[in-house]
Amino acid sequence: MEKLLCGVDLGGTKLSVGLVKTDGVLIDRIVVYDHISKGEEDMIGQISDLINELLLRNKIKDDNLLGIGVGFAGHLRIKQGIVITTSNFKGFKLKNFPIRDAIKEHFKSKMEVIVDNDANAQAYSEYRFGSGVGYDSMIFLTISTGIGAGIILDGRIYHGMTGTAGEFGHTIVDPHSDIQCGCGNYGCLMSCAGGLSLPQIVKKKLKKGMKTKLQIDRSSNLEAVDGKMIKQGLDLDDELCKEVVLECADYIGIGIYNLFQIFNPPAITLGGGLMYWGDLYFKRIKEKFYTLARDMLYDKIDISLTKLGGDAGLIGAAALLLEKR
């Protein structure tokens, strides 16, 4: 019987555990949301229980697993499999936690467990099974509440010294910006174009006197503004929302241009929650990129959308086991 991959997508909201074939096809999965209320050890125990439940109901022995791949929303010491920190789990949960070994303890000693950053896992699944197929290198940019990149060079995930490479959302693209990022700095890409900054971006436009059809105003529910609300505005042909989307797109276009100048990659793939803003957004991103790159672009670069849907994180986590290390 062909061996299977087990993927674990461990985020601050959702914990998904799945069985994936080596061709990237998801066989079965369990999704829970109550992991976040547990302590660290209990959370790891829950992950182990969910894996065993999946194996049992699919009549698969753990010997039939190639291993367990974990995609984690936070910073990791990659070689040691230790969480450094994460802003996605409240109360410093999992800070300095040896997550890889803690999971390993629940299984036979020969079970391989690989833990990586979730953006890296998604990048790798895109490279193996999605828009990156056919390229030896590619960059995956996830644009959501935050912004991050997974860098695939010559078929391998590029991690850097500690394991935190690809934190592209924190690169500064507008140092005179007055929008502060969660990291404390001003003008990083995340603060200019990430989901978390939408309330501040909208607030600035309201201050300038722009009108909106949305039921928001400066004083009350501005903090509730998120990507979905902006999308509703787009569907209503709302001027303010359109301008927000185009402004964010311009910054992402700059970001992609910067990636191009640094990496000269054959392919850049975009994913993440804000991509549902649709054509207006994606077209403007590409326009901005090509306006900047012009005659400095000597070979075609493939700027595409993710081909993997909502399970990209889970499939990517599983696919980590296929990377040549």
Add this chain to the structure above:
Amino acid sequence: MEKLLCGVDLGGTKLSVGLVKTDGVLIDRIVVYDHISKGEEDMIGQISDLINELLLRNKIKDDNLLGIGVGFAGHLRIKQGIVITTSNFKGFKLKNFPIRDAIKEHFKSKMEVIVDNDANAQAYSEYRFGSGVGYDSMIFLTISTGIGAGIILDGRIYHGMTGTAGEFGHTIVDPHSDIQCGCGNYGCLMSCAGGLSLPQIVKKKLKKGMKTKLQIDRSSNLEAVDGKMIKQGLDLDDELCKEVVLECADYIGIGIYNLFQIFNPPAITLGGGLMYWGDLYFKRIKEKFYTLARDMLYDKIDISLTKLGGDAGLIGAAALLLEKR
């Protein structure tokens, strides 16, 4: 007899040809400046003549060379050894020129000839013989008339798809800047902190009413402002020059911070003509970096100055022959 490396540093002002030992020690070199007045084929012939002259006067047979490494100030199709374009040679000279094969034709067929971008060559020499010794990866940033990076990952030069990776000077760090780069864009790192932009930066400060001890004013000889003139101002404790240096340093600090977030490298080395601005400049660069990186820096990063002097380009060109390909 131990084999030697032949290095060729081909720039728009200076052509240097040298013999280098495999430990990076320069044995002999010839420098000329009249290559720029020649046609393409004559320039290649001159390079060949200079190499033969060096071999002759050092009593070395061409069989004793490991090969010829060429560092070139311009964009290359790296796999094909073809110049794409360069802004350093007037009249589109060398555009689309197959420089590697043209040099090869002057030597025995088994002579290895490697051509790479000059920033890459310098980065590689820094990695082999300079501040990068002991690290598996590093980034070399050259700050001069222009700004560029050489990226060494796991002991190899990272080239990207075409061969133009590392054009870090063209990454945009201030999109609302009104200073235009030679590339046509506004607000790229080169336009904010490169030598070519100094006249524009000084002009803005004069416009704001800043006084200077230098003999420059808005109308007359502003275009003559260069790094050396600013350095003279520093030595005179000139306020305007100090402010220019600190402003440029802040942008370089942002650039290094961006490199850190993207690559998470163990080492970044700075070289290039503007580094002679000295301590005021280098200290401020590091201050800006650490102010931005703060608690996101989990491991020590070594930010250093080049250890190789004016011959770094030549030694780097020769060292290209030592890279595992």
